[in-house]
Each structure stands twice: as C-alpha cells, then as structure tokens.
Amino acid sequence: MLLTSWISVSAGFRAVALFAADEPSVMSGPLAPIGPGSAEVEYRLRAVWEELDTETRELLRGVARDAGRQVLRGALLAALMASVLAVVAATLLTRQLTAPLTRLSEGARRLEGGERGLRLPVPQRDDEMRDLTVAFNSFVESLERQEAWRRSLVADVAHDLRTPLAVLRAEVEAMQDGVSTPDGPGLARLHAEVLLLSRLVDDLRTLSLAEGGALSLRPQDLDLRGLLLGVAGGYEQRFASAGMTLSVAAPQGVSVRADRDRLAQVLHNLLDNTLRYAGQGEVRLEGRAEGESAVVMVRDHGPGLNPETLARAFERFYRGDAARSRDLAGRAGSGLGLGIARALVEAQGGQVEASNHPEGGAVFTLRMPLAG
The missing domain is CATH 1.10.10 (Arc Repressor Mutant, subunit A)
Incomplete structure (x- = not known):
C-alpha cells in the first residue's frame, strides 16, 4: 500500500x-x-x-x-x-x-554454580527453542537424580560396612575382655562377618567393572538348555528346604552367545533373589528363542512386586522387604544382586527387566543375543 x-x-x-x-x-x-x-x-x-x-x-x-x-x-x-x-x-x-537463549545461558551459569532444583519456563511456541528448553530441564532433573543416587550410594555402602564391622569389633572386644572365649562358635561368627565383608567388596568391584566396561568377558556359543539345567541342579536342595520347587523348561537347539561364568552368575543372582522374596510355591526357569534373542524367564508364584519395588528393583542396595533380605542360612544379602545382574547382562549386549505376571507372581526376563 x-x-x-x-x-x-x-x-x-x-x-x-x-x-x-x-x-x-x-x-x-x-x-x-x-x-x-x-x-x-x-x-x-x-x-x-x-x-x-x-x-x-x-x-x-x-x-x-x-x-x-x-x-x-x-x-x-x-x-x-x-x-x-x-x-x-x-x-x-x-x-x-x-x-529463551538468555534464560538458558543464565540457567547454565546457575547450574555450574551448584544450584539445584532449577527449572526454566518452557516457551509456548513449538519450535527448536522449546525442544532445547525441555532438554535442559530434563538434563537438570537427571543430574539431580544422579547426585541423589550417589549420596544414597555412599550412605548405603557406609551402612552395609558398618554393620559387620560393628559385629566384628564387639566380638573381638568381648574376647579381649574375657566375656567370651575364642572357641569354635565365636570364631565361626567372626568368619561369617568377614565373609560378608568380602562378598560386599567383591560385589562392588564386579558392579563397578561391569558398568565401566572394564570387565573381562569371554563370550562363546552356549547351549541354553544345558546351561539352565546345570544352574538349576545346584539349587534343587535349597529350593526344597524352602518349601519351593524349581522346574526348567527349554527346547533343544537354542544357543546363546555369552560368557558362561557371567551368565551363570546372573542366573544365580536371580534365583537367590527368588529364594529370599518369592515365598513357597513353584518357580519356573524357562528358556526359548524369540526373534534374534534368547529369552530366559524366572517366574515365581509369590505375591509379586509392588509398584515401588518394580521401579527400583535393579537399584544398588535396594531391598524390597528388609525383613526377608536374608537367605535360609541367615546370611544378609548385599542388596547388589539384581544391580550386578543388570550390569553383567548389559555388558554382554543383553537386557533384563522385572514385571508381574498377569496370573500372579514376579517375572524376571533376560534377553541375550543368539549364537551365530
């Protein structure tokens, strides 16, 4: 105009x-x-x-x-x-x-200065600046979770080390003061606490190596049915003592590519967890081929997992029920079993997840690459 x-x-x-x-x-x-x-x-x-x-x-x-x-x-x-x-x-x-760029720059400076709980207003326009702001807020939230997890990890490690150390100190001081004698039962109690400490340190080292990609692995083609039967054979007596039955179902001819010892360790951790928390009833160890993966399922017929346990099952030192965190011999678990299982599986290119079966009970599903 x-x-x-x-x-x-x-x-x-x-x-x-x-x-x-x-x-x-x-x-x-x-x-x-x-x-x-x-x-x-x-x-x-x-x-x-x-x-x-x-x-x-x-x-x-x-x-x-x-x-x-x-x-x-x-x-x-x-x-x-x-x-x-x-x-x-x-x-x-x-x-x-x-x-929005100015707010992002200011938010980055505040984050660098140690401020937490920071959230930037999300622009209303659906453009790149909105995506960048949402990504920044997600990053801050993830960073807060990581820092909270690290603080919790330090506290959990300190707690799990303090308990056996306190028992050892009390037993040794009692022997020094003449309150108890260094006889067989006393030495057995000391030995049990030393084994607990050793197991905790070994678990922490294994978890650290697996998550850091520094774990030594020797992958090979394994017969899935033979592996499951071999692992289950070592648990028959323990399951029977707990009033539970362990059955294996796996077809012939399914081979998985994995490190034998590490995959067996994963199955041991899953079955140990089942012994502690599942309660009496049948436990099924199933294996099959599904697409390009070998699938292993450990299913029990217990009460299943509540929502919190389902979300935190693989966290370090998380125990869903502290009152049931000991095995049949009274040994306390380190709280690292499922965390180690996930780290070992992911280090070999697999996945593991927890869920509840529609008919009841918890299900742990393991997916590993097929051989060949």
Missing part, C-alpha cells in the same frame, strides 16, 4: 513538473512513461502549456516547486517513520527470539 501511494504521488509530481520546466527544451524532450496512455496525456499537456501566458506559467512553476518540496518532505518523513518502526519491531522480535 505504501509503495502504491508513492508511485501515485511520483506520477502526479512529474505531471506538475512538466508544466514547471524552465526551458522549452525540457518540454520537447522525452519523458519516461508515467502510466497507461502517457503519450496522449503528454501531448495534451504540451498543447495546454503553449496556450498559457508567462504569468500563469510562473505561477505553475511555483506550485510545482512547492509540491515537489512537500512530496520530498513527506517521503523523508515516511521513510523516517518506517525506519523507526522497523527498528522497534526488529528489537522486539530479536528480544523475543533471544529471551
């Missing part, structure tokens, strides 16, 4: 300028077209100009000069106003576009 107005004013100004020319040669020279039918309009204007007297011509020249100055003044004013409006609009638009 502004361009159309400017063209119309320019055309009118040039028509007036035709009358205002100071030299006759200007009247006779060519003019650029000013619109449709410009040649006829120019001819008529020339004819009218020739009929005017000198005084009228001078008057028209003055009018043309005034009109020219007004048009120029209006054009300059319009250009100035347009420039001001453009600057204001550009400033507002730039501020609106860079505001």
Whole structure:
C-alpha cells in the first residue's frame, strides 16, 4: 500500500513538473512513461502549456516547486517513520527470539554454580527453542537424580560396612575382655562377618567393572538348555528346604552367545533373589528363542512386586522387604544382586527387566543375543 501511494504521488509530481520546466527544451524532450496512455496525456499537456501566458506559467512553476518540496518532505518523513518502526519491531522480535537463549545461558551459569532444583519456563511456541528448553530441564532433573543416587550410594555402602564391622569389633572386644572365649562358635561368627565383608567388596568391584566396561568377558556359543539345567541342579536342595520347587523348561537347539561364568552368575543372582522374596510355591526357569534373542524367564508364584519395588528393583542396595533380605542360612544379602545382574547382562549386549505376571507372581526376563 505504501509503495502504491508513492508511485501515485511520483506520477502526479512529474505531471506538475512538466508544466514547471524552465526551458522549452525540457518540454520537447522525452519523458519516461508515467502510466497507461502517457503519450496522449503528454501531448495534451504540451498543447495546454503553449496556450498559457508567462504569468500563469510562473505561477505553475511555483506550485510545482512547492509540491515537489512537500512530496520530498513527506517521503523523508515516511521513510523516517518506517525506519523507526522497523527498528522497534526488529528489537522486539530479536528480544523475543533471544529471551529463551538468555534464560538458558543464565540457567547454565546457575547450574555450574551448584544450584539445584532449577527449572526454566518452557516457551509456548513449538519450535527448536522449546525442544532445547525441555532438554535442559530434563538434563537438570537427571543430574539431580544422579547426585541423589550417589549420596544414597555412599550412605548405603557406609551402612552395609558398618554393620559387620560393628559385629566384628564387639566380638573381638568381648574376647579381649574375657566375656567370651575364642572357641569354635565365636570364631565361626567372626568368619561369617568377614565373609560378608568380602562378598560386599567383591560385589562392588564386579558392579563397578561391569558398568565401566572394564570387565573381562569371554563370550562363546552356549547351549541354553544345558546351561539352565546345570544352574538349576545346584539349587534343587535349597529350593526344597524352602518349601519351593524349581522346574526348567527349554527346547533343544537354542544357543546363546555369552560368557558362561557371567551368565551363570546372573542366573544365580536371580534365583537367590527368588529364594529370599518369592515365598513357597513353584518357580519356573524357562528358556526359548524369540526373534534374534534368547529369552530366559524366572517366574515365581509369590505375591509379586509392588509398584515401588518394580521401579527400583535393579537399584544398588535396594531391598524390597528388609525383613526377608536374608537367605535360609541367615546370611544378609548385599542388596547388589539384581544391580550386578543388570550390569553383567548389559555388558554382554543383553537386557533384563522385572514385571508381574498377569496370573500372579514376579517375572524376571533376560534377553541375550543368539549364537551365530
């Protein structure tokens, strides 16, 4: 619209300028077209100009000069106003576009300074800045979880070390004070606590190596049915003592690619966990091929997993029921068994998950690459 107005004013100004020319040669020279039918309009204007007297011509020249100055003044004013409006609009638009970046930069500085619980407002527009802000908030939330997990880990390690150390100290001091004698039963209690400490340290080292990718693995093609039967054979007596039965179901000809000792350790941890928490009833150890994976399932017929346990089953030192965290011999678990199982499985390119069976009981599902 502004361009159309400017063209119309320019055309009118040039028509007036035709009358205002100071030299006759200007009247006779060519003019650029000013619109449709410009040649006829120019001819008529020339004819009218020739009929005017000198005084009228001078008057028209003055009018043309005034009109020219007004048009120029209006054009300059319009250009100035347009420039001001453009600057204001550009400033507002730039501020609106860079505001999320400014908040992100400020949030990063506050995060670097140690502030936690930080959340940035998410822009309403569905664009890259919104995605970046959502990713930043997710990163901060993940960082908070990691820091809380590390604090909890230190506290859990300290707690699990303190208990056997306290027992050892009490037993040794009692022997030193003559309250108890260093006989067979006393030494057996000390030995049990030393074994607990040793097992805890070994579990922590295994977990650290597996999660850090520094664990030494020797993958080979394993017969899945033979592996399951071999592992289950070592648990028959323990399951029977607990009033439980352990059955194995796996077809012939299914081979899995894994480290034998580490995969057996995973199965040991899953079955140990079942012994502690499942209660009496049947426990099924099943294996099969599914797509490109070998699937192993450990299913019990106990009470199943509550929502909190289901979400935290593989966390370090998490015990779903502290009252049932000891095995049949009264040995306390380290709380690292399922965490180690997941780390060992993932280190070999597999996956493990926990769920509840629709008919009741907990199910631990292990997926490993098939051989070949």
